[in-house]
Amino acid sequence: MRNIFKLDLNNNNTTLVQQLVTAFTKAIQEKKWHMETKLPSVRQCAKLYNVSTFTITEAYNRLAAEGLIYAKDRSGYFVSSLNRKPEINDTEPALIDLPIDDYWLLTNIFDQTNKNTHFSCGWLPADWYPQEAIQKTLREVSKQDLGESGYGEPYGYYPLRKQLCQHLTDYMINVATNNILITQGASSALDIISSTFLRAGDAVLVDDPGYCNFLSSLRYKRMKLIGVPWSSQGPDIKKMEELIKQEKPRFYFTNPWLQNPTGASLSLDNAYKLLRLMEKYNIKIVEDNVSGDLMPQNSITLVSMAGLDQVIHIRSFCKTLQPNLRVGYIIANQSVLEQLVHYKMMTSLTSSELSERVVLSILRTGHYHKHIEKLRKKLAKAHIISANLLTSLGWELFTQPDTGYYLYARPKNSNIDSEKLTEQAKSRGIVLAHGRLFSPIHQSNSWVRFNVVYTMLGQNILKSFLSSLNK
Template identity: 35%
Template sequence: MQRKGTRIAAVMADVRSKIAARAYLPGTRLPSVRAQARAMRLSVSTVVEAYERLAAEGAVASRPGSGFYVAGPAAPLALTDIGPRLDRAIDPLWVSRQALETGAGSLKPGCGWLPASWMYEAGMRRALRALARADTLELTDYATPLGHPALRRFLCRRLAATGVEAAPEQLLLTESGTQAIDLICRYLLEPGDTVLVDDPCYFNFHALLKAHRAHVVGVPYTANGPDLERFETALREHAPRLYITNSGIHNPTGATLSPVVAHRVLKLADAAGLAIVEDDIFADFELAPAPRLAAFDGLARVAHIGSFSKTISASLRCGYIAAPAGWIEGLTDLKIATSFGGGRLAADAVLTALTDAGYRRHMEAVRLRLAEAMDKTLSRLQALGIEPWLRPQAGMFAWCRLPDGSDAAAIARTCLKDGVVLAPGNAFSQSQSAGDFLRFNVAQSADSRVFEVLARAIAAPP
């Protein structure tokens, strides 16, 4: 049975979380002690004591005969305080920090990008040399609101190869794929709106949606796309505003959306008035194009986004949104309001690299290297009793189940002490149902020390 002190702390944590998430703004009246007691299935005396302690801290103020009210100015938005406290080893922000902050000597099989030596460095150097000789405006001036016209025209031709028909006026350049999703969330969402995500999904979706104070609902992901029965149930029960997904190479599972599932998702979305964001940043890793929701939908309710940080350079940031025509003006206004004109240099460098004769050959070599790395990595993992959920057709990710009884978060903490950064499954799972999974980046798993450290962590007593 839960002790009284623990029950009081639970009430205080619930109120603090709502204040941190700005669900309770200054001056907001807290639920009555009886209502809170019913909601949390606690005694009235427990809630009274919790409210009194919060008042003693200055977090709330008591107004005799009226109740308790949130005190003071709105707290700075702290993403880690929104929602339940997670083990830092599975907190999406913590996982990202570990992958970004650890030094060059660390091994990063849990990160989401290629090794530096696999990137299109030669093409980037040629592009930068060409730009150094460019007109002064290209080096110093702001871009137009929609972004580099020639790059947008080129992207329209690229998208047409996957069946996505878009006019240049339907493309908006952004600083990254993350900024693209952020702008769409700003455009569509109000705090408290429901957003559907795949379970599991890319962990930074969780962090970004926290920043927008959205209510996130996970839909189980299968080898062919979202579980349709659960997807339909979520639409009926939660009336979501938005669904964010990958339909090419799925992150973290490596799965591919099937045409049948894609058509059903769009039919359900149309009936429910649901908007969709299709994140397609891994398109150039595909051996054959998977179905695209934006292609089937004709950019009616699906926004298609991408970037080049995974294949060309993460240092020069450039992404894009191909969106329904009616969204573009609002998205452009938001882009100007939040980042003004954007830069010309990154877009110009990306266009030069993409149109360089060597890019196609470079990506063919990368896809071959990834296929070889996938074979080797899965073989070495299986020798440790770690099994893939499925064998991906392409890409860099393998979603793998640990041996029975293993705790991915505990293993990640142990391996981090030895300089190996892992990505535990629950960082990707809204339902926290992937505690025995790890996502491996096969391109970052060539060093034998990864498997030596992992073997010791698995064998260590709990």
């Protein structure tokens, strides 16, 4: 079978797997490949297109899932005799027409039909993750004995927790396995902690602006959100003490490093002031460090400065390795974890041991460390390009980090309302997140969150839209 098309190796918007699936699907639907035609073997096809066997295997698996091809034992892959040409709809899919609030953002941000215009989303393009390593590891792990119960361990897979103890030393965090609880991502960790220790009506300190999904979760639980104003150096310590005296909270939930949505990180001076203030008023800090692995090694954290008696620390692999693996973890003292694991088991029994084994394998091989180094460099480039684009269009940056996912920006010397801007963007199939979504009290403002990678990749689309606002 001859080479039917040429792969575009420089296409950052479409993965090699998707290019192959699209081309093979077209060949089948246009009858270039007839029913019951035998396809090249995985090795032959990999050689034909000069790609890895993992890429071809994934493409064949997707075609089989669509019913376009099927596999015969020891005979290879064949074009199915049952495939039908799907109905073609040339109309451009529209974003779901709901008020632009937290629910709208969640609903549309995961809509894959408009993924190239998701300029405010919270993840990376698929080919920015180590897909081949994950696919290879999944195949290897699937052959392992997953235990008698199949549910996994309440605290999470022990070998992974042991490996994490070693991994954390790179960030000056020294803990034992009984200080780690594996969760289904950082969002799950935040839910477990808030549900365990807080009740309806409790006052809780949060960042302002802060992580919109978690703020929505606290509102749903009827907590009293006390927003602490943030600057490029972190929280306003003076204002925070005033709020503490008024509201008497017991917890401060903060995302102090590469903060969502601002991208800012706590300064060392502010970190010391914050810890002294929390100790003075006996307030427990929940340090959401979901993007911690994107920080340089030996970066400070609140938990490394103050220890587990004062800080509950959260980390995750969702921002670096693969979001749908859903592996995060909580670091806390043993008495705290004993309470948290109880809630985890009541609501989800255990976390996915299959995903935990995949993460363990990738950590052990050293591939993760190499991937992170490359990812930091790529994000640094995306930050420069995105920051230059926004400032050239007359936008002011909250701060300018060199890693992480986000830039927070607003039109400079302009009366443009970010909510109206988001409405205009929605009408053009563009997803933007305005600043009110990140306000603990839903206060309107002119800020917008930008994902630096999608902003870089879609800069022509975004530039055209933002430029039109000034006309």
